[in-house]
Amino acid sequence: MGTPELRICHLYPELMNIYGDRGNVIALAQRCRWRGYGVRVTPVSLGDGLDPTEHDLYFIGGGQDREQILVCEDLAREKGDALRQAVEDGAALLSICGGFQLLGDHFLTYTGEDLPGISLFDAKTAGGDARFIGNVAVESGLEGVEGVLVGFENHSGRTYLGSGCRPLGGVIRGYGNNGEDGQEGCVYRNAIGTYLHGSLLPKNPRLADWLILRALRRRHDLDELPRLDDSLEEAAHRAALELTLREKRRRGVSP
Amino acid sequence: MAAGKAVTQLSRRLGAGAGSNFPGRVVLRLYPEAPEEMAASLAGGCVLVSGTNGKTTTSNLLAGMMRAGGMLPVHNRVGANLMTGITAALAQASDRKGIPRGDIGLFEVDEATLPAAVRRLRPRLVIVTNLFRDQLDRYGELESLARKMDAALKDLDGEAVVLLNADDPLVASLGRDCPARIYYYGIEYAGVAEAGLRHAADSKHCRECGSPLDFKANYFGHMGKYSCPGCGAARPPVDFAATHIELSGTRGSRVRLSTPRWQGELFLGLPGLYNVHNLLAASGCAQLLGLDREAVERGVEGYSTAFGRGERIPVGGRDLFLVLSKNPTGFNEVIRTLRGEGTGLPLLAALNDRIADGRDVSWIWDVDFEELAPLARYLVATGTRARDMALRMKYAGLHPSAIRVEPELKRALRAALEGADEGETVYALTTYTATLDLRRLLTRMKAAPGLWKEA
Numbered sequence: 001m002g003t004p005e006l007r008i009c010h011l012y013p014e015l016m017n018i019y020g021d022r023g024n025v026i027a028l029a030q031r032c033r034w035r036g037y038g039v040r041v042t043p044v045s046l047g048d049g050l051d052p053t054e055h056d057l058y059f060i061g062g063g064q065d066r067e068q069i070l071v072c073e074d075l076a077r078e079k080g081d082a083l084r085q086a087v088e089d090g091a092a093l094l095s096i097c098g099g100f101q102l103l104g105d106h107f108l109t110y111t112g113e114d115l116p117g118i119s120l121f122d123a124k125t126a127g128g129d130a131r132f133i134g135n136v137a138v139e140s141g142l143e144g145v146e147g148v149l150v151g152f153e154n155h156s157g158r159t160y161l162g163s164g165c166r167p168l169g170g171v172i173r174g175y176g177n178n179g180e181d182g183q184e185g186c187v188y189r190n191a192i193g194t195y196l197h198g199s200l201l202p203k204n205p206r207l208a209d210w211l212i213l214r215a216l217r218r219r220h221d222l223d224e225l226p227r228l229d230d231s232l233e234e235a236a237h238r239a240a241l242e243l244t245l246r247e248k249r250r251r252g253v254s255p
Numbered sequence: 256m257a258a259g260k261a262v263t264q265l266s267r268r269l270g271a272g273a274g275s276n277f278p279g280r281v282v283l284r285l286y287p288e289a290p291e292e293m294a295a296s297l298a299g300g301c302v303l304v305s306g307t308n309g310k311t312t313t314s315n316l317l318a319g320m321m322r323a324g325g326m327l328p329v330h331n332r333v334g335a336n337l338m339t340g341i342t343a344a345l346a347q348a349s350d351r352k353g354i355p356r357g358d359i360g361l362f363e364v365d366e367a368t369l370p371a372a373v374r375r376l377r378p379r380l381v382i383v384t385n386l387f388r389d390q391l392d393r394y395g396e397l398e399s400l401a402r403k404m405d406a407a408l409k410d411l412d413g414e415a416v417v418l419l420n421a422d423d424p425l426v427a428s429l430g431r432d433c434p435a436r437i438y439y440y441g442i443e444y445a446g447v448a449e450a451g452l453r454h455a456a457d458s459k460h461c462r463e464c465g466s467p468l469d470f471k472a473n474y475f476g477h478m479g480k481y482s483c484p485g486c487g488a489a490r491p492p493v494d495f496a497a498t499h500i501e502l503s504g505t506r507g508s509r510v511r512l513s514t515p516r517w518q519g520e521l522f523l524g525l526p527g528l529y530n531v532h533n534l535l536a537a538s539g540c541a542q543l544l545g546l547d548r549e550a551v552e553r554g555v556e557g558y559s560t561a562f563g564r565g566e567r568i569p570v571g572g573r574d575l576f577l578v579l580s581k582n583p584t585g586f587n588e589v590i591r592t593l594r595g596e597g598t599g600l601p602l603l604a605a606l607n608d609r610i611a612d613g614r615d616v617s618w619i620w621d622v623d624f625e626e627l628a629p630l631a632r633y634l635v636a637t638g639t640r641a642r643d644m645a646l647r648m649k650y651a652g653l654h655p656s657a658i659r660v661e662p663e664l665k666r667a668l669r670a671a672l673e674g675a676d677e678g679e680t681v682y683a684l685t686t687y688t689a690t691l692d693l694r695r696l697l698t699r700m701k702a703a704p705g706l707w708k709e710a
Contacts, residue, residue, distance in 0.1 A: 014459060018388070023620025023650070030650050046467075064396040066465060134614065152615045197617045202646050232649055235660070236642035243608075243639070 021061025023199025122164030151196025320554030
């Protein structure tokens with residue numbers, strides 16, 4: 001079996017890349033390299049085929065309206081099925097903002113367009129009139145991550161989860177999925193959806209490792225990952241959290 | 256002119272370094288018609304410069320050309336580009352009767368303020384430099400911003416003129432249903448093009464039909480020579496072109512200009528291709544205003560750097576090279592410029608997340624710091640988001656032992672200078688408000704001339 005290798009599939013990198021989301025892929029790749037693991041990042045975009053057995057971890061970021069419509073149409077072809085299959089088979093997945101919205105049941109935009117999702121997550125999104133913008137802090141109970149996640153949200157979509165998935169965490173500061181129920185993000189098997197930009201993973205290294213470990217376990221016998229020196233990551237996390245908690249303008253929605 | 260008079264006196268009493276929005280806010284509250292009245296008394300009308308990057312540099316270059324050509328511009332100099340800042344600039348340039356002491360208005364205008372500025376100032380010429388995802392947390396998405404700008408241009412008078420950057424597909428698509436005559440500028444020199452688009456490129460799809468654009472040449476960001484394989488839309492032919500460019504690192508560039516009236520070569524003391532665009536915008540506008548070649552050349556020669564946009568300041572026996580880096584494309588161009596400076600460079604990077612910088616610092620992950628890391632000997636990270644900056648450089652491959660976090664600017668500056676050798680250059684890459692902070696600090700240290708240089 002040899003040295004573990006993480007095979008990342010970066011979906012629509014040139015379309016779904018708003019707000020520095022590619023930092024998540026950089027973080028995943030570097031955290032493998034620093035452990036001596038191999039990494040392969042494969043960009044997969046409009047019209048490309050997707051083999052669900054070829055990758056261990058899928059990433060899709062956020063995009064602007066026009067890009068999101070193009071991607072929605074493309075996912076409705078075979079790619080959506082392949083992605084669902086991969087997640088059912090245990091692949092890890094991280095989707096941010098617009099990517100997250102397209103993996104739910106459907107996305108009803110504010111202007112009235114109904115974009116069908118691929119129903120990987122039991123979630124529905126409707127566009128709202130005001131944008132939710134600002135720093136976010138989320139308390140997550142995800143196994144091995146337990147603690148606060150920090151990020152920045154910027155979305156007008158309001159997402160509501162069904163019973164088929166659970167939230168990534170409860171909002172401490174910020175809006176989260178919809179600004180009403182105190183929930184942020186969504187988890188189904190090893191797949192995560194969230195509104196947190198930031199980039200999310202560099203400042204939340206335990207979540208990065210949660211994804212890496214689950215992705216590698218598909219093909220490698222691993223109990224846990226070797227520890228890395230995360231002092232800079234933790235300092236950045238602490239500073240961002242302090243700053244977020246200090247802000248008075250954000251109303252917290254209690255979970 | 257009763258309002259103008261009162262406004263001027265009020266504004267004087269409120270006092271203000273340029274760039275302060277406070278007096279403008281008060282004036283607008285008390286005399287909502289003040290900008291209209293004062294602008295209407297400018298004999299030569301108003302020129303507005305809008306777009307994400309290059310507003311200040313373009314305006315300053317243009318102001319120099321105007322003065323060299325005998326015009327007396329009223330100019331908001333230091334990035335105070337909302338209606339409040341423009342009002343304050345008008346008021347401060349006015350005499351006791353409220354008449355502006357100048358014959359032409361030259362205002363840089365925030366992209367989102369353009370509709371209001373066109374409506375109120377009735378400009379004779381509008382320049383749009385480029386549109387990048389600079390502060391989407393303020394503006395929403397580029398497409399909706401472009402729609403607002405289209406509406407603003409549609410509102411222009413029929414005898415007005417618009418000057419657009421043809422190399423930016425989104426900017427070149429502006430001006431639908433605009434009654435004004437549209438001119439274009441752009442780079443016509445393949446020697447500075449790179450192969451393929453960078454991931455930080457923002458506008459890669461045809462605005463008409465949504466197909467991915469085909470880039471035959473790419474200069475930086477999404478600037479280039481493009482066409483749409485879907486609907487056939489293409490980059491418009493340019494009226495003002497740079498036909499040869501020789502980049503010489505942080506010192507500047509030698510540029511050959513081609514215009515409808517003349518062709519000539521000049522040296523621009525500002526680094527990077529993005530400044531060639533600024534030169535094209537300014538010199539094109541100067542000619543559309545009727546200024547001659549000599550005024551353009553003298554304006555460029557006599558140019559003093561827009562503060563913080565690439566200037567060298569001696570401090571503590573070292574040279575501090577100060578350059579504003581506020582969004583992915585701007586930063587990538589700075590990095591490209593630094594590639595000409597060798598390796599083992601001492602770096603100071605200041606990242607702030609104040610409102611004027613954009614509260615969201617996610618954009619640093621779109622910058623190719625992977626290309627900067629191998630050039631750096633060390634990096635001192637500072638600003639309100641110092642640790643985010645440090646983390647970005649760690650993930651870009653700079654060893655943590657070469658990264659130092661000093662959130663407090665003064666300590667950071669000292670650390671960055673102390674790490675450098677006598678006579679060596681320290682490169683300071685700073686976001687907007689961090690540039691202001693650093694200049695203020697240097698002024699206090701008596702190393703730099705006063706921050707608010709009089710026009």
